[in-house]
Amino acid sequence: MKIVDVCEFYAPEGGGVRTYIHAKLAFGARLGHAITVIAPGLKDEVVEYGNDCRIIYVKAPPLPFDKKYGMFWDAAPVHAILDAEQPDVLEASSPWRGAWIARSWRGNALRSIFMHHDPLSAWAYRWFDGVASRDVIDRQFEWFWRYLRRMCNSFDYTICASPSLQKRLASGGIYGAVNIPMGVDAGVFSPARRHMSVRRDLLARCNLPNTATLLLGIGRHTPEKRWPCVIDAVSRVAAKRPMGLILIGNGHQQASVIEHVNGNPHIQLLEPVRNRTALATIMASCDALVHGSSAETFGLVASEALASGLPLVLPNAGAVADIAHADFSETYIPGNAHDAASAIERLLDRDQDQLRSAAQRAADTARTLDDHFVELFQTYKDAILEKRKAA
Numbered sequence: 001m002k003i004v005d006v007c008e009f010y011a012p013e014g015g016g017v018r019t020y021i022h023a024k025l026a027f028g029a030r031l032g033h034a035i036t037v038i039a040p041g042l043k044d045e046v047v048e049y050g051n052d053c054r055i056i057y058v059k060a061p062p063l064p065f066d067k068k069y070g071m072f073w074d075a076a077p078v079h080a081i082l083d084a085e086q087p088d089v090l091e092a093s094s095p096w097r098g099a100w101i102a103r104s105w106r107g108n109a110l111r112s113i114f115m116h117h118d119p120l121s122a123w124a125y126r127w128f129d130g131v132a133s134r135d136v137i138d139r140q141f142e143w144f145w146r147y148l149r150r151m152c153n154s155f156d157y158t159i160c161a162s163p164s165l166q167k168r169l170a171s172g173g174i175y176g177a178v179n180i181p182m183g184v185d186a187g188v189f190s191p192a193r194r195h196m197s198v199r200r201d202l203l204a205r206c207n208l209p210n211t212a213t214l215l216l217g218i219g220r221h222t223p224e225k226r227w228p229c230v231i232d233a234v235s236r237v238a239a240k241r242p243m244g245l246i247l248i249g250n251g252h253q254q255a256s257v258i259e260h261v262n263g264n265p266h267i268q269l270l271e272p273v274r275n276r277t278a279l280a281t282i283m284a285s286c287d288a289l290v291h292g293s294s295a296e297t298f299g300l301v302a303s304e305a306l307a308s309g310l311p312l313v314l315p316n317a318g319a320v321a322d323i324a325h326a327d328f329s330e331t332y333i334p335g336n337a338h339d340a341a342s343a344i345e346r347l348l349d350r351d352q353d354q355l356r357s358a359a360q361r362a363a364d365t366a367r368t369l370d371d372h373f374v375e376l377f378q379t380y381k382d383a384i385l386e387k388r389k390a391a
Contacts, residue, residue, distance in 0.1 A: 001033050001034070001088045001089055001377065001380060001381065001384070002033070002034040002036075002085065002086070002087045002088045002089070003028065003033055003034070003035045003036070003087060003088065003089040003091065003380070004035075004036045004037075004038065004081075004082060004085050004087040004089070004090055004091065004109075005021070005024075005035070005036070005037045005038065005091040005092075005093055005114075006038045006072075006078060006090070006091065006092050006093065006098045006099075006101060006102045007021060007037050007038065007039050007091075007092075007093040007094075007098065008039070008040055008069075008070070008071065008072050008093065008094055008096060008097060008098035009069065009093055009094055009116055009117065010037060010039040010055070010093070011039070011068045011069045011070070013068045013272075014068065014069065015219070015220050015249075015272070016116070016298075016300045016301075017093065017116050019300065020116070020182065020300075020369075021037055021055075023185065023369045023373070024037075024373060025037070025049045025053045025054075025055075026049070026053075027369065027370060027373045028053055028373070028377075029049065029050055029051035029052070029053045031373075031377065032051070033052075033053075033377065034051075034052035034053065035052070035053045035054075036053070036054055036055075036056060036081070036085055036087070037054070037055045037056070038055075038056050038058060038078055038081055038082075039055055039056070039057055039058070039070070040057070040058055040059075040060030040069070040070025040071055040072050041057025041058065041059060041060065041070055042057075042059065042062075042070070043057065043059050044057060044058060044059050044077075045057040056081055058072065058077045058078060058081070059077075060072055060073055061073060065252055066222075066251065066252045071097060072097045072098050072101055073097075075100075075101045075104060078101045078102075078105075079101070079104075079105050082105045082107055083107065086107060086109075087107075087109050088109060088110065088380075088384055089109060089110045089111075089112065089380045089384070090102050090105065090107070090109040090110070090111045090112075091111075091112050091113070091114055092111075092112070092113045092114070092155070093113075093114050093116050094113075094116060094117050095113060095115075095117075095119070095147075095148060095151050095152065099113055099151055099155075100151075103151070103154050103155070110156050110157075110380060110383050110384055110387065111154075111155040111156050111157075112155055112156060112157035112158070112159055112176075112380070113151070113152055113155050113157070113158045113159065114159045115158060115159065115160050115161070115165060115169070115297050116297055117297065118165060118295050118296070118297050118318070118319075119144070120137075120138075120141065120144070121224075121294060121295035121296075121317075121318055122224040122295040123224075124137055124140075124141050124144070125137060125294070125295075125317070126223070126224060126226075126294070126295060126334070126335065128140075129317075129334060129335065130333075130335070130336075138172070145172050145173070148169070148172065148174060149172070149173045149174060152169070152174045152176065152177070153173075153174060153175055153176070155176060156176055156383060157176045157177075157178055157379070157383070158174050158176050158177045158178070159178060159180055159376065160177055160178065160179050160180070160297070161179075161180065161181055161182040161297050161298035161319065161372075162179065162181065162296075162297060162298050162299065162318075162319035162322045163179050163181075163322055164318070164319060164321065164322050165179075165297055165319060166178065166179035178379070180372060180375050180376050180379065181298065181367055181372060182298045182300060182303070182367075182369060182372045183303065183366065183367035183368040183369045183370070183371050183372045184300070184303050184304050184307045184366055184367070184368060184369065185276060185304075185368070185369060186368040186369065186370050188276050188277065188280050189280045189283065189284070189304045189305075189307035189308045189363075189366075190280065190284065190307065190308065190309075190363065191284055191308060191309030191356075191359075191360045191363055192284070193277075193280050193281045193283075193284040193285070193308065194284040194285050194308075194309065195281060195284075195285050196210075196285070198281055198282060198285040199214055199285040199286065199287075202214055202244070202246050202268075202282070202285065202286070203244055205244075205246070205268045206244030206245070206246070206265065206266045206267070206268050207244075207265040207266060208242055208243075208244045208266060209242070211242065212242035212243055212244055213241070213242065213243045213244070213287050213288070213348060214243075214244050214246065214285075214286045214287045215234060215243065215244065215245045215246070215286065215287065215288055215289070215290050215313075215344070216245075216246050216248070216282070216283060216286035216288070216289050216290070216305070216310070217230055217245060217246070217247045217248070217249075217289070217290055217291065217292070218247075218248045218249060218279075218283075218289075218301045218305075219248075219249050219291075219292070219293065219301060220249050220250070220251035221249055221250055221251030221252070221253045221254040221256070221257045222251050222252065222253055223253065224293050224295040225249075225251075225292050225293045226292035226293055226294075226315075226334070226335055227247065227257050227260070227292055228256075228257070228260045228337075229292050229334075229335050229336070229337045229340060230245075230247075230290055230291075230292040230337075230340065231245070231247075231257070231260050231261055231264075231267060232260075232337035232340075232341075233290070233332075233337045233338075233340035233341040233343075233344060234266075234267065234290065234341075234344065235264060235267070236337065236338070236341035237341050237344045237345055237348075238264075238266055240345075241348070243266065244266045244267070244268070245266065245267045245268070245290070246268055246270060246282070246286065247267065247268070247269050247270070248269075248270045248271075248272060248273060248279075248282070249269075249272055250271060250272060254269075257269065280304070280308060283304060283305055283308040283310065284308040284309060284310070286310060287310070287311075287352075288310055288311045288312065288313060288344075288347060289301070289302060289305035289310045289311075289312050289313065290313040290340070290344065291312070291313065291314050291315065291320055292315065292334075292340075293315065293318065293320070294315040294316075294317040294318035294320070294321070294334035294335075295318055296318050296319040296320050297319055298319050299314075299318070299319040299320035299322070299323050302314060302320045302323045303323060303366065303367075306323065306328070306359055306362050306363060306366065307363045307366040308363065309356055309359045309360040309363050310356075310359055311328045311329065311330075311347055311355040311356065311358075311359050312324060312328060312329040312330075312359075313329070313330050313331075313332070313340070313343050313344050313347055314329055314330075314331050314332075315331065315332060315333070315334040315335075316331035316332060316333065316334070317334050318334070325358075325362070327358035327359075327361075327362075328355055328358040328359040328362060329347075330343040330344070330346045330347045331343060
C-alpha cells in the first residue's frame with residue numbers, strides 16, 4: 001500500500017507522535033509499504049528513510065505557544081504532494097487544520113483520522129472536572145462535539161489507541177471510531193535493563209541515599225501533563241519518607257515547572273532522552289512511574305514503564321486508566337495533589353517485591369508497536385478490498 005500521513009503534530013524534537021511516526025516509517029519499510037509523512041517545517045525539505053518511506057516538510061509558520069511545532073497554513077502545497085503520490089490511504093493525525101486539508105483533497109483514497117490528541121480531555125475536562133459532571137461538560141461543549149462529528153464522519157475511520165477513547169467518541173456519534181491499541185518498541189523496554197548503578201546515580205542527583213525511593217515522570221512541560229500536581233504530591237510524601245523524583249522533558253511551560261519545583265533538591269529535571277535504549281535503562285532503573293495527565297490517547301509512557309517492570313501511579317481517567325491494574329497500580333483523581341500523594345503512599349505501603357513481580361508479568365505480555373501496525377495496516381487493506389468489491 002501507499003500511505004500518506006498529513007501529520008501536523010510531528011516535529012523533529014517532538015515526543016510521543018515523533019516516536020510513533022518513526023516506528024511507522026521503519027515498520028512500513030520492512031513490510032514493503034510506501035509511507036510518506038507530510039509535516040509542517042521551517043522550510044520545504046524531504047528526508048528519506050529508505051524503501052520508499054520519507055518525511056516531506058512543507059514550509060509553515062510555527063505554533064505561537066510552542067515553536068518546536070508548525071501549523072499547516074496553505075492547502076495547495078499539501079494537495080500538490082497528494083496529487084503526485086496518489087495514496088491508497090490518506091491519514092490525518094489530528095482533527096485540526098491537517099484534517100481539513102486532507103478532507104478537501106479530491107483524490108480517491110481510503111481516509112482515516114488518527115486521534116493522537118484528545119481535545120476534550122486536554123481542555124474541557126481538565127478545566128471543569130470537579131465543577132460539573134462529564135455529561136454536563138459534554139452538553140456545554142456540544143458545539144465542539146458537532147465539529148468533531150462533522151470532521152470525523154467525513155473520514156472512513158477514526159483510529160483510537162485506547163478503548164475508553166473509542167467508546168467515548170462512538171457514544172458521541174462518531175461512526176467510524178475503531179480501537180487499535182498502540183504498543184511499545186519491541187525489545188527496547190524490559191525489566192532486564194534495570195541497573196543499580198544507574199539508580200544510585202539518579203538518587204545521588206536527588207541528594208538522596210540508595211535506601212530512598214526513586215520515582216520517574218516523563219512528558220512535555222504543558223498544562224495537560226499536570227506536572228505541578230505531580231510535584232506537589234511527591235513533595236507531600238517526601239516530607240514523611242525519603243523520596244526523589246526524576247522528571248524528564250521540556251516544553252513551553254518549563255519555566256513554570258522549574259518555579260513550582262522551587263529549588264527542592266530531591267526533584268531533578270532532565271532534558272528529553274532521545275536515545276531509546278538509554279531511556280529504557282533509566283526507566284527500568286527507577287522504582288515507580290508517576291503520571292499526571294488524564295488527556296492521553298494511549299498512554300505510551302505508562303506502557304513503556306510497565307514494559308520496563310515498573311509499578312504505576314496514574315490518574316483514574318483517560319487512556320492511562322485503561323492500562324492501570326490493581327496488581328501493579330494505584331490511581332487518583334486527576335489534578336488532585338492530595339489524592340495523588342495518597343496513591344503514592346498506598347503504592348509504597350504495599351509489598352514491593354510483589355508489585356514488581358506483577359509488573360514484570362505484565363511486561364512479558366506487553367503489546368508491541370509491531371502488533372499495532374500489523375492490525376492497522378490489515379484494517380486498511382481489508383477496507384480497500386471492500387471498497388473495490390463495492391465499486
